[in-house]
Amino acid sequence: MRTLDKLREALIEGKVEEVKRYTQQALDEGIPAKTILDQGLVAGMNVVGIRFREGEYFLPEVLLCAKAMHAGLDLLKPLLAGESAQNAGTIVLGTVKGDLHDIGKRIVKAMLEGAGYEVIDLGVDVDTEKFIESVKKHKPLVLGMSALLTTTMRYMKTVIDALQEEGIRDKVKVIVGGAPVNEEFAKSIGADGYAPNAGEAVDLVKHLTAV
Amino acid sequence: MELKKLSEAYLKAATFRNPLWIPGKVAFLPATWKTYGEELEKIVLKYKKLFPEYQPGDYKRLAKPPHPRYMPGKFTDAWGCVWSNDYEGLAGVVTESPLKDWKKLESFRPPDPEKVDDYGDPVNWDQRRRQVKRIHELGGIAFGYFIHGFFFMRLFYLRGFEELMLDMATGEEKVWILIKMVREYNLKLAKLWLKTGIDVIWFGDDLGTQESLMVSPKMFREYIKPFYKEIFGLFKDAGVHVYFHSDGRIVDILEDLIECGVTIVNPQIGPNTVEELEKFKGRICMDVDLDRQLFSTGTPKQIREHIHCVIEALKQDEGGLMAYAECSPEVPLENIEAVCATMSELCGPTAMKDFVQLQTATFLKSNGGD
Numbered sequence: 001m002r003t004l005d006k007l008r009e010a011l012i013e014g015k016v017e018e019v020k021r022y023t024q025q026a027l028d029e030g031i032p033a034k035t036i037l038d039q040g041l042v043a044g045m046n047v048v049g050i051r052f053r054e055g056e057y058f059l060p061e062v063l064l065c066a067k068a069m070h071a072g073l074d075l076l077k078p079l080l081a082g083e084s085a086q087n088a089g090t091i092v093l094g095t096v097k098g099d100l101h102d103i104g105k106r107i108v109k110a111m112l113e114g115a116g117y118e119v120i121d122l123g124v125d126v127d128t129e130k131f132i133e134s135v136k137k138h139k140p141l142v143l144g145m146s147a148l149l150t151t152t153m154r155y156m157k158t159v160i161d162a163l164q165e166e167g168i169r170d171k172v173k174v175i176v177g178g179a180p181v182n183e184e185f186a187k188s189i190g191a192d193g194y195a196p197n198a199g200e201a202v203d204l205v206k207h208l209t210a211v
Numbered sequence: 212m213e214l215k216k217l218s219e220a221y222l223k224a225a226t227f228r229n230p231l232w233i234p235g236k237v238a239f240l241p242a243t244w245k246t247y248g249e250e251l252e253k254i255v256l257k258y259k260k261l262f263p264e265y266q267p268g269d270y271k272r273l274a275k276p277p278h279p280r281y282m283p284g285k286f287t288d289a290w291g292c293v294w295s296n297d298y299e300g301l302a303g304v305v306t307e308s309p310l311k312d313w314k315k316l317e318s319f320r321p322p323d324p325e326k327v328d329d330y331g332d333p334v335n336w337d338q339r340r341r342q343v344k345r346i347h348e349l350g351g352i353a354f355g356y357f358i359h360g361f362f363f364m365r366l367f368y369l370r371g372f373e374e375l376m377l378d379m380a381t382g383e384e385k386v387w388i389l390i391k392m393v394r395e396y397n398l399k400l401a402k403l404w405l406k407t408g409i410d411v412i413w414f415g416d417d418l419g420t421q422e423s424l425m426v427s428p429k430m431f432r433e434y435i436k437p438f439y440k441e442i443f444g445l446f447k448d449a450g451v452h453v454y455f456h457s458d459g460r461i462v463d464i465l466e467d468l469i470e471c472g473v474t475i476v477n478p479q480i481g482p483n484t485v486e487e488l489e490k491f492k493g494r495i496c497m498d499v500d501l502d503r504q505l506f507s508t509g510t511p512k513q514i515r516e517h518i519h520c521v522i523e524a525l526k527q528d529e530g531g532l533m534a535y536a537e538c539s540p541e542v543p544l545e546n547i548e549a550v551c552a553t554m555s556e557l558c559g560p561t562a563m564k565d566f567v568q569l570q571t572a573t574f575l576k577s578n579g580g581d
Binding site for chain 2: 059
């Protein structure tokens with residue numbers, strides 16, 4: 001089995017130390033960091049995403065695989081910069097103001113990173129100003145907002161309206177998620193998309209950012 | 212309405228003995244009372260049938276945060292878990308976990324349930340026994356409760372969510388020490404409740420997300436189910452009805468919950484679906500948690516149709532159905548009215564108070580306890 005195949009399999013099984021070892025082995029074999037990332041780590045996380053969507057994996061398995069992915073990524077990062085390789089793009093995520101729930105967003109973050117995106121996580125209780133500032137600063141492809149409460153999900157519209165007022169709404173795709181949110185709500189507030197789970201969030205981002 | 216009649220309807224529904232009505236509860240969070248005040252009171256008084264104990268002016272009391280964890284800011288519970296809150300009248304979330312570092316496990320001590328509850332408030336068990344006795348004298352049934360998050364959630368409150376998930380995924384041995392500690396605390400608490408003579412015990416532990424369980428059914432059966440079976444069994448063996456609430460999708464383990472001794476389950480309709488819950492009709496009493504997300508975003512017509520659809524699908528003459536409708540502060544008043552009107556049409560009152568009241572024990576006082 002090729003090293004990259006072994007790396008991918010180790011990641012799918014959530015074997016942190018093996019992922020580290022095979023990443024290093026692939027580098028030692030002279031495989032470019034970008035190839036290791038795409039054909040090893042990202043490819044592995046794609047399978048993890050599929051297994052999560054299909055109900056084979058649950059949160060513990062996904063988080064373990066994400067941890068394994070980071071173990072490999074840490075070895076690649078300095079080299080990726082040297083190779084001037086591009087990541088898949090930047091995504092800004094945050095749980096909206098008034099809401100301190102974080103778990104769902106962190107799973108989405110892990111899956112997006114697994115798909116090769118750079119994720120700027122603004123944390124919880126994020127107000128309009130912080131979202132706007134981050135969009136201006138990082139120029140993300142996508143802004144993702146999360147809410148767990150029906151009480152706080154309406155703030156997503158406040159942020160979208162503010163993006164409009166700032167004249168930057170057309171510069172970024174906006175996606176929303178969280179337990180109380182659905183497709184209909186997303187449309188009603190002018191979001192570009194909604195995903196019911198982390199796996200589909202990755203597909204949605206890919207779809208929205210496809211050139 | 213007499214407490215005796217309320218209690219009779221509740222027990223008959225729970226045990227499939229042809230109740231006269233479907234016990235229904237429309238619950239308002241303190242934040243909802245704070246938002247609408249008198250306007251909400253007008254609706255409540257209009258549908259008095261569902262709110263037999265409500266007295267004019269009660270909204271002022273109900274709007275107040277019943278506990279520090281419903282106040283903005285930080286609050287540390289009896290286990291050392293720090294809760295943060297941004298919104299007066301809603302419960303906060305745990306943001307700091309005392310056992311993120313396993314090194315602290317050895318010296319960690321859980322609270323003593325004989326003296327304080329999970330939130331650190333003093334508990335007087337003699338008083339609780341007297342309250343239960345008084346409720347029985349009035350012909351009522353008495354409810355005991357464990358906190359929302361008594362086991363699985365307490366594990367991740369203590370350890371941190373990601374940390375616990377990784378521990379479970381990797382088979383970390385220390386998780387079993389943590390489980391043993393939380394188990395022992397809860398068993399001690401169970402024995403104290405059993406001595407009071409309660410009729411129904413309320414458990415809440417969120418196990419699901421919108422689409423699935425948080426952990427696989429296999430992992431549930433390995434880490435969680437054995438303890439559920441043990442503690443629910445203690446109550447079941449003593450003739451106490453076991454009420455179990457969980458947010459999210461739990462229909463995949465409903466069979467397990469029945470096996471563990473749950474007699475009344477409180478599943479959310481959205482993640483579990485009417486179709487899937489219908490398969491359990493007649494096997495377990497369902498206090499079905501109606502779609503609160505629809506209450507927030509739907510139209511009054513959609514809400515009426517939803518409640519009709521769920522109750523028509525799940526009801527049986529023998530019983531086995533209760534209905535719960537929770538309205539958060541952003542639910543428009545016309546939607547609240549639609550919820551109350553439809554619930555009033557299809558259900559009668561329930562003997563069980565809502566979650567906030569249960570956990571602040573006001574219901575005992577209002578029923579003649581000391």
